[in-house]
Amino acid sequence: xxxxxxxxxxxxxxxxxxxxxxxxxxxxxxxxxxxxxxxxxxxxxxxxxxxxxxxxxxxxxxxxxxxxxxxxxxxxxxxxxxxxxxxxxxxxxxxxxxxxxxxxxxxxxxxxxxxxxxxxxxxxxxxxxxxxxxxxxxxxxxxxxxxxxxxxxxxxxxxxxxxxxxxxxxxxxxxxxxxxxxxxxxxxxxxxxxxxxxxxxxxxxxxxxxxxxxxxxxxxxxxxxxxxxxxxxxxxxxxxxxxxxxxxxxxxxxxxxxxxxxxxxxxxxxxxxxxxxxxxxxxxxxxxxxxxxxxxxxxxxxxxxxxxxxxxxxxxxxxxxxxxxxxxxxxxxxxxxxx
Amino acid sequence: xxxxxxxxxxxxxxxxxxxxxxxxxxxxxxxxxxxxxxxxxxxxxxxxxxxxxxxxxxxxxxxxxxxxxxxxxxxxxxxxxxxxxxxxxxxxxxxxxxxxxxxxxxxxxxxxxxxxxxxxxxxxxxxxxxxxxxxxxxxxxxxxxxxxxxxxxxxxxxxxxxxxxxxxxxxxxxxxxxxxxxxxxxxxxxxxxxxxxxxxxxxxxxxxxxxxxxxxxxxxxxxxxxxxxxxxxxxxxxxxxxxxxxxxxxxxxxxxxxxxxxxxxxxxxxxxxxxxxxxxxxxxxxxxxxxxxxxxxxxxxxxxxxxxxxxxxxxxxxxxxxxxxxxxxxxxxxxxxxxxxxxxxxxxxxxxxxxxxxxxxxxxxxxxxxxxxxxxxxxxxxxxxxxxxxxxxxxxxxxxxxxxxxxxxxxxxxxxxxxxxxxxxxxxxxxxxxxxxxxxxxxxxxxxxxxxxxxxxxxxxxxxxxxxxxxxxxxxxxxxxxxxxxxxxxxxxxxxxxxxxxxxxxxxxxxxxxxxxxxxxxxxxxxxxxxxxxxxxxxxxxx
Numbered sequence: 001x002x003x004x005x006x007x008x009x010x011x012x013x014x015x016x017x018x019x020x021x022x023x024x025x026x027x028x029x030x031x032x033x034x035x036x037x038x039x040x041x042x043x044x045x046x047x048x049x050x051x052x053x054x055x056x057x058x059x060x061x062x063x064x065x066x067x068x069x070x071x072x073x074x075x076x077x078x079x080x081x082x083x084x085x086x087x088x089x090x091x092x093x094x095x096x097x098x099x100x101x102x103x104x105x106x107x108x109x110x111x112x113x114x115x116x117x118x119x120x121x122x123x124x125x126x127x128x129x130x131x132x133x134x135x136x137x138x139x140x141x142x143x144x145x146x147x148x149x150x151x152x153x154x155x156x157x158x159x160x161x162x163x164x165x166x167x168x169x170x171x172x173x174x175x176x177x178x179x180x181x182x183x184x185x186x187x188x189x190x191x192x193x194x195x196x197x198x199x200x201x202x203x204x205x206x207x208x209x210x211x212x213x214x215x216x217x218x219x220x221x222x223x224x225x226x227x228x229x230x231x232x233x234x235x236x237x238x239x240x241x242x243x244x245x246x247x248x249x250x251x252x253x254x255x256x257x258x259x260x261x262x263x264x265x266x267x268x269x270x271x272x273x274x275x276x277x278x279x280x281x282x283x284x285x286x287x288x289x290x291x292x293x294x295x296x297x298x299x300x301x302x303x304x305x306x307x308x309x310x311x312x313x314x315x316x317x318x319x320x321x322x323x324x325x326x327x328x329x330x331x332x333x334x335x336x337x338x339x
Numbered sequence: 340x341x342x343x344x345x346x347x348x349x350x351x352x353x354x355x356x357x358x359x360x361x362x363x364x365x366x367x368x369x370x371x372x373x374x375x376x377x378x379x380x381x382x383x384x385x386x387x388x389x390x391x392x393x394x395x396x397x398x399x400x401x402x403x404x405x406x407x408x409x410x411x412x413x414x415x416x417x418x419x420x421x422x423x424x425x426x427x428x429x430x431x432x433x434x435x436x437x438x439x440x441x442x443x444x445x446x447x448x449x450x451x452x453x454x455x456x457x458x459x460x461x462x463x464x465x466x467x468x469x470x471x472x473x474x475x476x477x478x479x480x481x482x483x484x485x486x487x488x489x490x491x492x493x494x495x496x497x498x499x500x501x502x503x504x505x506x507x508x509x510x511x512x513x514x515x516x517x518x519x520x521x522x523x524x525x526x527x528x529x530x531x532x533x534x535x536x537x538x539x540x541x542x543x544x545x546x547x548x549x550x551x552x553x554x555x556x557x558x559x560x561x562x563x564x565x566x567x568x569x570x571x572x573x574x575x576x577x578x579x580x581x582x583x584x585x586x587x588x589x590x591x592x593x594x595x596x597x598x599x600x601x602x603x604x605x606x607x608x609x610x611x612x613x614x615x616x617x618x619x620x621x622x623x624x625x626x627x628x629x630x631x632x633x634x635x636x637x638x639x640x641x642x643x644x645x646x647x648x649x650x651x652x653x654x655x656x657x658x659x660x661x662x663x664x665x666x667x668x669x670x671x672x673x674x675x676x677x678x679x680x681x682x683x684x685x686x687x688x689x690x691x692x693x694x695x696x697x698x699x700x701x702x703x704x705x706x707x708x709x710x711x712x713x714x715x716x717x718x719x720x721x722x723x724x725x726x727x728x729x730x731x732x733x734x735x736x737x738x739x740x741x742x743x744x745x746x747x748x749x750x751x752x753x754x755x756x757x758x759x760x761x762x763x764x765x766x767x768x769x770x771x772x773x774x775x776x777x778x779x780x781x782x783x784x785x786x787x788x789x790x791x792x793x794x795x796x797x798x799x800x801x802x803x804x805x806x807x808x809x810x811x812x813x814x815x816x817x818x819x820x821x822x823x824x825x826x827x828x829x830x831x832x833x834x835x836x837x838x839x840x841x842x843x844x845x846x847x848x849x850x851x852x853x854x855x856x857x858x859x860x861x862x863x864x865x866x867x868x869x870x871x872x873x874x875x876x877x878x879x880x881x882x
Contacts, residue, residue, distance in 0.1 A: 046717040046784050056713045063711060067704040074671060074700050081678045082693065085614075086685070093841055094615060096681040101620040105676075106669070113668045117661040117707075124657065124711050131713050132650070186575040189486040192645055192720060196786040200716020203646045205581060206485055207574030210647035228645075228720040228788040230479045232486055233405050236791035285405070311491075 049197040049223060052214040055130045056200055062123050066116060131200075134177045134213040142247075144177040144213075151184045151191030151204030151227065153313040154234040155271040164257035165264075165323055167271030170242045172216040173250040182210040185317055187308075189232060195225030195242050203229055217244050233285060234275045260322050265330025268323055272315045273331075281335050286312060295331045302328075364448035365855055366433050369455050371751060373430025374744075376459055377423050382817070383466070384418035387411045389814055392775070396807035398795050408792035409477035410494075414465065416480030417498065420594065421505050422462045424736050428601040429454070429512050431743055432540040434751060436516060438846035438853060439534045441525025441861035446518040454512035461504035468497035479790055481591070484572035484583050488564050496565060499558045506551045506558075513544035513551075520544075525845065527864035531625075534844045534867065535618065538625045539604025542632040543597050549636065550593040557586035581646055588639035596635040598732060599699075600628055602739030603670055606692050609746050610674050611868075612840050613689035614681030620673040621867055627666035634663045644712040645719045653712045660710035667703055671696060686840070687761030691742030694769050698734025702727060705780065720790075723783025729776045741768070741820070749839050753851045754832030760823040767816035774809025778802035843868040 045064075048057040085096070137143040147170070148159040158170045172178060182193050184204040193212065194201035202212040217223075220243075227238035245253070257264060270279065273289070281289030294300050302324060305316025316324060353362040360368060390411050394403040403411065433451065437444055445451050468475035473492025476482065487495050520541045524533065560571040561583065570576035572583045603624075611618045618624060640648060640656040648656075674696055683689070705727040709715050718724060741764070749755045782802045787794060794803075826832075838847035847870050849858050865872050 044781065044784065046714075047786070053717075056717055059711055059714050060708070060717075063708050063714060067707055071700065071704055074675070075697060077675050078678075078693065078696055081675065081681075082683060082685075085678060085681050085683050087682055090682050092682075092684060094682045096614060096616040098617055099619060099676075099680070100617050101623065102676075106620050106623050106673075109672045110665060110669055113665050117664060120707070120711060121658060121661060124713060125654070128650075128713060189489065190483055190580060194720075194786070194788070196717060200713060201645050201719060202716070205574075205646060207578075207580060208647060225786065226788060226791075230483075230486070230720075230790040233409065233477070236405075236793050 047197040049217045049221070050199065050214045052131050052134070052199050053197060055127045059124060059127050063120065066120060070116075132213070134179070134215060136177065138175055138177060138215065140175065142173065142176040144179055146179045146181060149180045149182045149193055149204065151182070151193065151231070151238075152188050152272075152315065153232055154227075154238040154275045155315075156193070156227075156238070156240045157271075160254055160257070162254055162258065163320065164254045165320060166257055167267050168240050169267070170240065171250055171253050172242060172244050173247040174216060174220060174244055175218040176247075177215050178213065180212045182212060183208070185314075187314055187317060190229045191227045191231050191238065192229035193225070193240070194228040195223050195240065197223040198225075198242060201228045216242075220244050220246060237275045258322065260325045260329065262326075262330060262333070264323065264326040265328075265333075268327040269330055269334075272327075276312070289331070289335045292335060295335050298328055301331070364444075364452045366437050366445045366448065366451060367751070367853060367855075367857075369451050370430050370432075370434025372455055373426055373433055373458070374751075376455075376462070377427035377430060380418055380422040380462055381427075384415050384423060385814065385817060387415040387418070389810055391415065392807040392810040394792060395794075395803050397804070398797055398800055399793055403792065405792050406474065406477060409479075409790075410469070410475050412790055412792075413476050413479055413498075414469075417465060417476075417502075418462075419732070420480060420598070421502065422458075422465065424598040424732060424740070425509065425594070426458050426505075427740055428540075428543065428598070429458075429509070431536075431605065431740075431747070432516055432543070432601065433512075435747065435846060436519055436537055436540055437523070438750075438849065438857060439537050439844050440520065440523060440528060441845045441858060441864065442519065442523035443857055445515050446522060447515050450511050450515050454508045454515065457504050457508035457511070461501050461508060464497055464501040464504060468494050468501070471497055481584075481587060482561065483587075484561060484564065484580050485574065487561060488573060496562065499562045502558055503555060506555050509547050510551050513547040516540050516544035517548070525861045525864050531622065532864050532867045532869075533625075534604075535607035535621065535624055535628075536601065536604035536844075539600045539602075539607075539628050542628050543601045546593045546597050546600075546632050546635065550590040550597075553586055554590035557583055557590070560586075581643075584643050584646060585639070588642045589636075592639045592642065593632075593635040595731070596631055598736050600631060602695070602736045602743075603628065605739045605743040605746075606674060606695055607670075608844065609688050609692045609742055610677050612746075612842050613684045613686060613692070614678050615684070615841075616677055616681045617868065618673065619676035619679075620669075623669055624673050627669045630666040631663060634659060634666075638663060641710055641712070641715070644715045657710050657712050661707065664703065664707055664710075671700060671703070686745075687756070687758060687765060688742045688746035688840070690762065690765045691738050691745060694765065695735060695738040695742060698730055698738060698769075698772065702730030702735055705730060718783055720788055721783035722779040722787045722789055725789050726776045726779035726783060729772075729779075734772055734776070738768075741765075746840065747846075749835030750846055750851045750853070752828070752832075753835055754827055755835050755839060756827050756832070757823050760819055760826070764816050764819045764823065767812055767819060771809045771812030771814075771816055775806050775813060776809070778805045778809075782806075838870065841870075841874070843871050845869055848873070 045057055045060050046053070048054040134144065145161060150157040156168050158166045180193065182202050182204045184191055184206045186206045188206050190206070191204040192201045193204055199212055199214040202210050204210070223242045223244070225240050227235060231238065276284055276286040277289050278284040283289070289295060294304060304312070305319070305324070306314055308314035352358055360372065363369060390403060391408065394400050394408055433445070471493050473494055475494040476487070476498040477490060478487040478495060482495065482498065520537055560569070563569040564571055564573055570578040572578045572580050574580050607618055607624055637659045638656060640652060641660045644653060705723070709718055709724065709727060745756055745761055779802070782799055785799060787799050835851045837850055845861070848862065862869060862873060
C-alpha cells in the first residue's frame with residue numbers, strides 16, 4: 001500500500017535517536033571549538049584592547065554562539081537527511097510520502113527565529129551604551145581628550161589639543177578617554193578610520209563630522225590599522241598606527257611636534273609624499289623628487305602642496321605653518337642638496 | 340531518366356543560421372542568447388577574479404599594477420552583478436516562464452528582444468571602457484562620490500552609460516515578465532498553482548521596477564556632476580556625498596534580493612523533483628518570497644553603518660535587516676523538510692541545489708553578524724564582507740544557477756549534460772569555493788580591508804594563499820563545465836525525452852527542445868504539479 005500508513009511527521013524511533021545523537025554531538029563539538037577559541041582569546045574574533053572593542057567582541061561571541069548552533073542544526077539535518085533518505089537502489093519514480101506542509105510546525109519555525117533575533121537585538125542594545133558613551137573622565141582622573149583626525153589621500157593627519165600635528169602615527173597616553181573628531185577636507189574623498197584593536201571603524205567623509213570614542217588601553221603598546229573605505233590608487237598604503245605611551249612621554253612628544261625640526265619634516269614626507277613619490281623620493285606614481293626644481297622654491301612648493309596639480313591631490317591644504325616649514329626644510333635638505 | 344527536382348524554397352535572409360538568432364523574438368531563443376552571453380561574461384569576470392587572487396596570494400606581490408588592480412576589481416564587481424547574475428536570471432525567466440505557465444510566448448516578444456540587445460550592448464560598453472583614455476572606472480562597483488567625480492578620463496562616464504543601458508534593458512524585461520505572469524497563465528493555473536520559480540520571477544520583476552529608477556536617478560546626478568558642473572554630491576560646493584550612498588543602496592540592497600529570489604525559485608523547483616515529494620509549505624515559500632521582496636526595500640542603510648548615522652537609524656536598519664532572516668530561514672527549513680523521507684536522487688542538479696542550501700545558510704548567518712551594527716563597525720568594508728557576499732552570491736546564486744542549468748539543459752537543447760563531468764564540476768566547485776571564501780572571514784576579523792591591491796602584513800599570507808589556491812580550483816571546475824557543454828553538444832550527450840527527470844511543471848509536457856509555439860495543447864492545470872497529475876492519471880488508466 002502506498003503511501004504507507006504512518007503518522008506523517010513521526011520518524012521511526014531508531015532514526016529519531018540517531019538524529020538526536022548526531023545533532024547533540026555536532027552541537028557539543030561546536031561548543032568545544034568555540035570554547036577553545038575563546039580561551040585562546042583571538043584568531044577567530046575581532047581583536048580588542050579597549051573596553052569598547054571588548055564589548056563589540058562580546059557581541060561577536062554571542063552572535064557566533066547563536067549562529068553556530070543554528071549552523072550545526074541546519075547543516076547537520078541536511079547531512080543526516082542526505083544520508084538517511086538517499087535513493088539507495090529504490091526506483092527513480094518511487095515517491096516519498098506526499099506531505100504538503102504542517103501549519104503548526106511552520107508557525108513554530110517562524111516564531112523561534114523571531115525570538116532568537118529579538119534576543120540578539122536585546123544584547124546589542126544592552127551593550128551599546130558601553131560602546132558609544134564614554135565616561136568624561138576615568139577613575140584615576142584623566143579627563144576626556146579630543147583629537148581631530150583628517151583622512152586624506154593618502155595619509156592620516158592627527159591634530160592634538162595644543163595644535164601639534166602628527167601624520168599617520170597617533171600618540172595617546174595610557175588609560176585616557178579619547179574622542180576622535182573624524183573629517184576629511186571638502187576637496188578630498190571618503191576614507192574610514194579603522195584600528196581594530198581599539199574600536200570599530202568610522203568613515204571620514206568630506207563635509208561631514210563624525211565622532212569615535214574609546215578609552216585608550218591601560219598599558220603601552222602599538223596598534224595598527226588602515227583606511228577601510230576605498231579612496232583611490234594608494235588606498236592600500238593608507239596605513240596608520242596608534243602608539244599608546246606613558247603620560248609624561250606623551251606630553252614631551254606634543255612639545256617636540258610643535259617645533260620645526262627634521263623629525264617632523266621626515267614624518268610629514270613619509271606620510272604625505274612617500275606613498276606617491278617613493279620612500280626615497282625616487283618617483284612612483286608621481287615624478288621623482290631627486291633634484292626637482294620646485295623643491296628649492298618655497299613659494300612654488302607651497303602652491304603645489306595647497307592646490308595640487310594634475311593627478312596630485314592638494315595634500316598640504318590647510319596645513320599649519322610649522323608643518324609646511326618642517327617639510328620644506330626637510331625636502332630641501334634631502335633632495336635639493338641642502339642650502 | 341529521373342530528374343531529382345530540387346525543392347528550392349526561397350529561404351528569406353532572416354531565417355539564416357546567424358540572422359535568425361539576430362532577428363528572433365522567440366522567448367526561448369532570447370532566453371538562450373541571455374544564458375550564453377551571461378556565461379561568456381561570467382568567464383570574463385572570473386578571469387578578472389583570478390587576476391586579483393593572484394595579486395593577493397603573497398604580500399607585496401607585483402603581478403598587477405595598482406591601477407590595473409583597481410580597474411579589475413571594479414569591472415569584476417559590475418560584471419558579476421549586472422552582466423551575470425541579474426541577466427542570467429532574466430534568461431532563465433525568459434526561457435521558462437512562458438513554458439511553465441503554459442503560454443505561447445511572453446506578452447511583448449519584441450520588447451523582449453529589445454531587452455536582450457540592450458543588455459548585450461550595455462555589457463560591451465562596459466568592457467570597451469578598458470580601451471578608453473585613462474581606462475575604465477577605478478572606483479569599485481559602488482562608484483561612490485567624491486572619488487568617482489574626481490577620476491579623470493571617461494571611464495566612469497562609460498560605466499554610467501553602461502549601467503543606464505542595462506537599467507533600461509532590465510526595466511523593459513521586468514515589465515514584460517509581470518504582464519506575462521499576470522495575463523497569460525494556462526487555464527486552471529490560479530495563483531496557488533503557479534510554479535514557485537514563476538512566483539519568484541514575479542517578485543524579481545516587481546523589485547526591479549521599483550528600484551531601478553532610483554539607480555538611474557542617482558547615476559544621472561553623478562553624470563551631471565561630472566559633465567555639466569552641478570554639485571549634487573560635491574562637498575566642496577555644498578553637495579552631499581552621503582546622499583549618493585543612500586540612493587545607491589536603496590537600489591543596491593533590493594538588487595541583492597533580485598539576484599537571490601529567482602535562484603530560490605529554482606531551488607524550490609528542483610528539490611521536490613529529486614526528492615520525489617511535493618514542496619513542503621508551498622504557501623509559506625510563495626509568501627516568504629513576497630515578504631523578502633517587501634522588506635528588502637527597508638534595509639538599505641545597513642550598508643552605511645559606518646558613515647555616522649544617528650543611533651535610532653542604526654537600530655531601525657538593524658531590526659529590519661534581522662527581520663529578513665525570518666522568511667529566509669522559513670525557506671531553508673521548508674527545503675530541508677522537503678528532503679525529509681524523500682527518495683533523494685543525487686543527479687547533478689540536486690547536488691548543486693543541496694550545495695546551495697549548505698552554502699547559502701552560511702551566507703545568511705554571516706548576514707546576521709553584519710546586521711548587528713556594533714559588530715559591523717568592525718567587519719564593514721573588510722574581507723568578512725567579501726566572504727559574506729560571495730557565500731550569498733556565489734555559494735547561493737551561482738550554485739543555484741548551475742543547478743538550474745543542469746536541470747533545464749535537456750529541455751533547452753534536447754541532450755543531457757554528462758553526469759560524471761557534472762559531479763566533478765560540483766565537487767571541485769564546492770571545495771574550491773570553501774577554500775577561497777571561508778578563510779576570508781578570518782582575514783576580515785584580523786583587520787584586512789577589502790579593495791586593497793596589496794598588503795605587507797605577513798600574518799595575512801596563509802589565508803590569502805589558501806584563498807588563491809581555492810580560486811584556481813574553482814577555475815578548474817568551470818573548465819570542467821565548459822568541457823561538459825562542448826562534449827555533450829558535439830556527440831556524447833544522451834538524448835533527453837520530454838521529461839527526463841519526471842518533473843512537476845508544464846515545461847516537461849512539451850518536446851525537448853520545445854517547438855516555436857511551445858505547446859500543441861495545454862492541459863487544464865489542476866494543481867501546482869500538473870505533470871505529476873498527468874502521470875498519475877495515465878497510470879490509473881493503465882491499471
